[in-house]
Amino acid sequence: MANWRDRAGSPFTPEKHPATGRRGMVVTNHPAASAAGAQMLAEGGTATDAAVAALLALSVCEPMMVGLFGGGMMHLAGPDGEHAILDGMASAPFSARPEMFEDHPPTRRTVGALSVCVPRNLLAWEEALQQYGRFSLADCAEPAIRLAERGFRTGGYLAECIAETAPDLARDRAIAALFMPGGTPLPAGSLLRNPALGETLRTVAKEGAGTLHGGDIGSSAVLQLARRGGIVSTDDLAAVRATWREPVRGAYRGAEVIGPPPPSAGGVHLLQMLKVMEGFDVARLGFGTAASLHLVAECLKIAFADRAAATADPDFIPVPVARLLDRGYAAERRALIDPAAARRWTAGVEPSREGANTTHVTVADGEGGIACCTHTINSLFGARLLLPETGLIPNNYMALFDPVPGRAQSVDACKRVTTSMAPTVIRRDGAPWAALGLPGGLRIFGSVFQAVMNLLDHKMSLQEAVEAPRIWTDGGKVEVEAGIAPAARSALAALGHEVQPVPHVAGGMCGIRFEGDGMLEGAACWRADGAPLGLGGGPARQGVRFWPDAGTPKA
Numbered sequence: 001m002a003n004w005r006d007r008a009g010s011p012f013t014p015e016k017h018p019a020t021g022r023r024g025m026v027v028t029n030h031p032a033a034s035a036a037g038a039q040m041l042a043e044g045g046t047a048t049d050a051a052v053a054a055l056l057a058l059s060v061c062e063p064m065m066v067g068l069f070g071g072g073m074m075h076l077a078g079p080d081g082e083h084a085i086l087d088g089m090a091s092a093p094f095s096a097r098p099e100m101f102e103d104h105p106p107t108r109r110t111v112g113a114l115s116v117c118v119p120r121n122l123l124a125w126e127e128a129l130q131q132y133g134r135f136s137l138a139d140c141a142e143p144a145i146r147l148a149e150r151g152f153r154t155g156g157y158l159a160e161c162i163a164e165t166a167p168d169l170a171r172d173r174a175i176a177a178l179f180m181p182g183g184t185p186l187p188a189g190s191l192l193r194n195p196a197l198g199e200t201l202r203t204v205a206k207e208g209a210g211t212l213h214g215g216d217i218g219s220s221a222v223l224q225l226a227r228r229g230g231i232v233s234t235d236d237l238a239a240v241r242a243t244w245r246e247p248v249r250g251a252y253r254g255a256e257v258i259g260p261p262p263p264s265a266g267g268v269h270l271l272q273m274l275k276v277m278e279g280f281d282v283a284r285l286g287f288g289t290a291a292s293l294h295l296v297a298e299c300l301k302i303a304f305a306d307r308a309a310a311t312a313d314p315d316f317i318p319v320p321v322a323r324l325l326d327r328g329y330a331a332e333r334r335a336l337i338d339p340a341a342a343r344r345w346t347a348g349v350e351p352s353r354e355g356a357n358t359t360h361v362t363v364a365d366g367e368g369g370i371a372c373c374t375h376t377i378n379s380l381f382g383a384r385l386l387l388p389e390t391g392l393i394p395n396n397y398m399a400l401f402d403p404v405p406g407r408a409q410s411v412d413a414c415k416r417v418t419t420s421m422a423p424t425v426i427r428r429d430g431a432p433w434a435a436l437g438l439p440g441g442l443r444i445f446g447s448v449f450q451a452v453m454n455l456l457d458h459k460m461s462l463q464e465a466v467e468a469p470r471i472w473t474d475g476g477k478v479e480v481e482a483g484i485a486p487a488a489r490s491a492l493a494a495l496g497h498e499v500q501p502v503p504h505v506a507g508g509m510c511g512i513r514f515e516g517d518g519m520l521e522g523a524a525c526w527r528a529d530g531a532p533l534g535l536g537g538g539p540a541r542q543g544v545r546f547w548p549d550a551g552t553p554k555a
Contacts, residue, residue: 008286008287008288008289009286009287009288009289009290009292009293009484009485009487009488010287010288010469010483010484010485010488011288012464012467012468012469012483014463014464014467014525014526015467015525015526016463016467016523016524016525016526016530017463018461018462018463018521018522018523018532019521019522019523019532019533019534020519020520020521020522020534020536021519021520021522021533021534021535021536022366022518022519022520022535022536022538023041023365023366023535023536023537023538024038024041024042024047024050024363024364024365024366024520024534024535025362025363025364025512025520025521025522025532025533025534025535026038026041026050026054026361026362026363026522026532026533027361027362027363027510027511027512027522027523027524027530027531027532027533028054028057028058028359028360028361028362028510028524028530028531029058029062029065029359029360029439029507029508029510029524029528029529029530030057030058030061030062030155030528030529030530030531031529031531031533032057032061032143032147032152033054033055033057033058033061033062033361034054034531034532034533035057035143035533036053036054036056036057036143036144036147037050037051037053037054037057037361037363037533038050038533038535039053039143040053040135040139040140041363041365041366041535042535043135044134045133045134045135045139045365046132046133046134046365046367046369046371047076047132047363047364047365047369047370047371048076048128048129048131048132048133048363048369048371049129049133049134049135049139049140050363050365050371051074051128051361051363051371051373052125052128052129052133052137052140053135053139053140053141053142053143053144054361054363055121055125055359055361055373055375056125056140056141056143056144056201057143057144057147058359058361058375059144059197060144060147060148060152060194060197061147061152061158062158062359063158063194063381063393064158064161064162064165064380064381065358065359065376065377065380065439066121066358066359066375066376066377067121067377067382067392067393067394067395068119068121068122068200068204068212068392069116069119069121069212069221069377069382069392069393069394069395070090070119070121070375070376070377070378070382070395070397071088071089071090071117071119071120071121071375071376071395071397071417071419072088072089072121072124072358072373072374072375072376072421073085073086073087073088073089073260073264073266073373073374073375073419073421073423074086074088074124074128074371074372074373074423075247075258075259075260075370075371075372075373075423075424075425075435075437076128076131076132076369076370076371076372077369077370077371077372077425077432078132078368078369079367079368079369080368081427081430083247083258083425084244084245084246084247085244085245085246085247085260085261085264086124086127086128086242086243086244086245087120087124087242087243087244087245087260087263087264087416088120088121088123088124088125088242088375089120089263089264089416089417089419090117090118090119090120090395090397090416090417091117091118091120091240091313091414091415091416091417092117092118092398092401092411092412092413092414092415092417093117093118093231093232093233093236093413094233094235094236094239094413094414095231095233095413096231096398096411096412096413096415097411097413098405098406098410098411098412099405100411101398101401101403101411102403102404102405104403106399106403109396109398109399109401109403110379110396110398110399111168111383111384111396112228112229112230112383112384112385113225113226113228113229113230113383113385113394114229114230114231114398115383115395115396115397115398115399116225116230116232116382116383116394116395116396116397116398117232117395117397117398117417118232118236118237118240119212119237119240119394119395120240120241120242121375122204122209122212122213123209123213123240123241123242124242125137125140125209126208126209127242128371132369132371137204137205137208137209138205138206141201141202141204141205142205144201145198145201145202145205148193148194148195148197148198148201148391149193149195149198150193151191151192151193152191152192153189153190153191153192154186154187154188154189154190154191154192155188155529156188157528157529158186158188158192159185159186159187159188159190161380161381162179162180162185162186163185164380165380165381165384166180166185168381168384169381169384170183171384172384172385172386174385174386174387174388175381175384175385175386175393178192178194178386179192179381194391195391196388196389196390196391197390197391197392198391199390199391200217200390200391200392203216203217204217212237213237213238213240214234214237214238217390218234218237218238219234220387220389220390221237221387221390221392221394222234222237224387224388224389224390225387225394228385230394245260245261246261247259247260247261247267248260248261248267248268248271248321248325249271250271250274250275250325252274252275252277252278252452252456253278253456253457254428255426255427255428255433255456256426256427256428257270257271257274257424257425257426257452258424258425258426258427259271259422259423259424259425259448260421260422260423261314261321262313262314262319262321262418263313263314263416263417263418263419264418264419264420264421264422265307265418265419265420265445266419266420266421266422266423266424266444266445266448267422267424267445268319268321268324268325269303269304269306269307269324269420269445270422270424270445270448270449270452271324271325272302272303272306272324272325272330273299273300273302273303273445273446273449274449274452275325275327275330276299276302276330276333276334276337277295277296277299277449277453278330279330279331279334280295280334282295282453282457282458283457283458283459286458287454287458287460287468288468288469288483288484288485288488289488290487290488290491290492290495291339293471293480293484293488293492294339294342294492294495294497295337295339296446296449296450296453296471297342297471297473297478297492297497298337298342298343298345299449300446300449300472300473300474301343301344301345301473301474301475302333302345303445303446304442304473304474304475305345305475306324307418308408308409313415313416313417313418315415315416316412316415317408340495341495341496342495342496342497343496344475345475358374358375358376358378358421358438358439358440358441358444358507359374359375359376359439359507360373360374360375360423360437360438360439360507360508360509360510361373361375361510362423362435362436362437362510362511362512362522363512364432364435364512364514364520366520366535368432370425370432370435370512372423372424372425372435372436372437373423373437374421374422374423374437374438374439374444376395376421376439377393377394377395377396377397378395378396378397378399378400379396379399381393382394382395382396383395383396384396397417398411400417400418400419401415401417420440420441420442420443420444420445421437421444421445422437422444422445422448423435423437424436424437424448424452426452426455426456431514432514433513433514434455434462434511434512434513434514435511435512435514436448436451436466436509436510436511436512437509437510438506438507438508438509438510438525438527439506439507439508439528440505440506440507441506442472442474443470443472443479443505443506444506446470446472446505446506447470447472447505447506447509448509450468450470450471451465451466451468451509451511454468462511462512462513462521462522462523463523465511465523466509466510466511466523466524466525467509467523467525467526468483469481469482469483469484470504470505470506471484471505472505472506473497476498477498477499477500478492478497478498478499478500479500479501479502479505480492480499480500480501480502481501481502481503481504481505482501482503489501504527506527507527507528508524508525508526508527508528508529508530509523509524509525509527509530510522510523510524510530510532511523511524512532520534521534522534
């Protein structure tokens with residue numbers, strides 16, 4: 001088979017380099033977090049230990065993306081082939097009502113204390129360690145505590161995020177003091193310390209997740225939110241639990257693709273699109289050509305039409321998972337795709353929104369364990385306020401609910417938000433072959449969809465697959481990254497797509513490939529500060545002693 005570049009509409013050269021190692025691999029969107037995870041592996045921990053340490057560190061050095069007051073999905077796998085999804089998604093408070101945002105400006109549910117949902121991140125991280133870890137939450141929190149108290153140097157990525165959200169950050173005295181001292185956004189290279197968060201992490205290390213969910217940290221957070229008009233209560237925090245769920249599975253090109261179930265839309269619609277695409281010879285069409293990009297765009301439109309109608313919290317809405325994953329249904333939708341023209345799509349299932357700023361961690365240990373985790377506080381800097389007593393930045397997950405009552409994703413008390421998170425593991429011949437995921441809100445599962453095709457159809461390397469140019473649409477304009485060739489963009493427009501050039505689609509993908517000889521390859525892409533760290537080396541050869549002859553006097 002010819003190299004994919006020979007048929008590519010947009011050849012490109014990856015900007016970053018992969019890492020390799022046999023004893024473990026950690027890929028996150030910040031090098032300090034990757035180092036925190038690698039430290040756990042070096043000390044004998046599991047992939048889950050490393051993932052939790054990395055996520056806690058990201059709560060400090062990617063404060064705009066993730067934190068203890070957020071939510072997420074953990075895809076955990078063991079060496080025996082077991083896969084489990086730990087659902088730590090946030091939910092609406094007890095006092096939330098379907099009509100609470102109807103006829104109000106969008107900012108009421110996107111910025112400020114009323115936009116905050118009940119978090120589950122910390123509960124999920126503690127639960128994951130109890131089931132799959134060797135270390136305690138206290139052990140895993142040590143690197144994050146050091147980063148919060150000693151500080152770290154801000155990169156350009158964080159500096160750009162601060163500058164982008166500066167008008168909102170300036171409205172909250174506490175968050176402005178941290179990220180905009182003197183009224184000016186912190187430039188890259190600044191030393192950033194958050195001692196209040198360091199103290200909170202020390203309390204978490206000592207008392208566990210209960211200090212947020214029923215203890216003093218939670219009481220402090222609730223009081224500070226209430227003073228700003230929030231409705232999360234101590235009863236809310238004490239009542240929530242993380243939930244174990246069975247993953248969804250499907251086949252593509254001879255591989256098994258495994259992802260999260262509802263309330264995540266990611267796994268279901270990723271598999272739905274792959275089933276539609278399997279009927280086309282994607283490899284022959286070539287990467288980045290107008291013909292292949294047209295099919296990607298049409299599949300995305302199909303998935304988003306169905307997502308809007310039927311994907312929500314399964315405790316509130318019966319999600320038609322079987323129908324969405326049915327090969328017959330995929331064939332029905334495939335037959336409606338016109339290869340010569342774009343079309344508008346409506347849902348093909350009976351009827352019963354989200355921020356783009358998230359983070360992702362992919363970890364593999366040397367014993368066959370995998371942790372593929374996506375977590376967030378939703379928008380950049382969440383609710384765009386800081387709780388000064390605890391150093392926490394709350395989520396603004398209320399922004400993901402539909403403000404109109406009576407729909408699949410309308411607000412309801414205790415209802416989990418719907419997410420596009422898609423922490424995904426691919427298996428071939430019964431063994432792990434790749435694991436990947438990324439931040440990016442609504443654009444997540446569409447980006448994973450393209451990465452899976454990059455690997456399985458276009459035979460790209462892992463580094464190429466995570467960095468390759470992407471497109472995205474939910475039925476409106478087709479967002480196209482700069483790496484897509486101008487000729488392909490023009491051809492897409494000629495097919496009827498409204499093409500919109502964008503700097504990037506979604507965020508930094510973090511991936512791991514499992515080689516047949518036991519080697520692990522890790523890759524992160526140019527869209528974030530991602531860094532893969534591999535653990536090589538190994539123990540001393542059996543029988544080796546420092547002094548070969550114990551009876552010989554030392555010189």
